Amino acid sequence: MKKKLLILSLIITFFTACSTKNKDELYNLSPSQWYAQIIKDLQDKDLEKADTHYSGMASEHIADPLLEPILIILAQAHMDEEEYQLAEFYLDEYNKKFGNSKNVDYTRYLKIKAKFEAFAVPNRNQALMLQSQQEIDNFLKEYPNTQYKPLVQTMLTKFNIAVFYLDSTIADLYNRTDRQQSYEIYQEKLQQSEFFERSIITPELPWYRAIFEKF
Structure with missing residues (x-):
């Protein structure tokens, strides 16, 4: 149940990232800047921030090529933390955007x-x-x-x-x-x-x- 709520929260964040900005949020970054920030979040072992920053990146750069490796990286990171439903969420996103x-x-x-x-x-x-x-x-x-x-x-x-x-x-x-x-x-x-x-x-x-x- 907890993981389902996390997935719902992530989806809501994804659709509201552009409309709910405060002084602590990042926005108007280039794809490479978003990519670097998400990698830093993962290096800091802060998956919650990585999820939030993915939402920002995806809302500003809907189908940028850098989203492709980030989606796989985030899916694997959630699998490593035994958060398998969130991992499946990212894999589904990958299929929608880059599946072939x-x-x-x-x-x-x-x-x-x-x-x-x-x-x-x-x-x-x-x-x-x-x-x-x-x-x-x-x-x-x-x-x-x-x-x-x-x-x-x-x-x-x-x-x-x-x-x-x-x-x-x-x-x-x-x-x-x-x-x-x-x-x-x-x-x-x-x-x-x-x-x-x-x-x-x-x-x-x-x-x-x-x-x-x-x-």
Whole structure:
């Protein structure tokens, strides 16, 4: 919820940057000056200022070529800070302004990577796992010769293992609580998986999280 509010705030800032100036705000800068300021913000580890200054740059120079590297830099900076929804915001902006047949697979790959890195807990985010599986399947069909194919295939394998682990955990829960019909449904799903009866190292939760989250 907090990250959604941050994205909404960024969008509002983008559309009001020209009309709400005070003595502390920067404006009427050249593209290279904006670029240098945003890089300085990132070097100072001040992402909030970098976001604000991007809004100023984008409002004054709608499609300047320097926006292209800045959008990718900001997306990666937010991924590094685990702010994945904001990273996707910048990647969507990049696609709108600079997306073409030569780079669209790269930005699609970065969006998949953002979802992959957002997946941190093995028995949560089932919707995220399923959405990511579908997105990777679509990506591989649309770009069968992409140079990022090995990377997204690795991500897909890890998502598939995570889904298998979650299903096995649910099946175990149903078995332990004598809900036989539900257990058999999940057991059938497990038997159809490529990972059934394979030796898989299951993820371990930290003790302070396992107390509350273990089924």
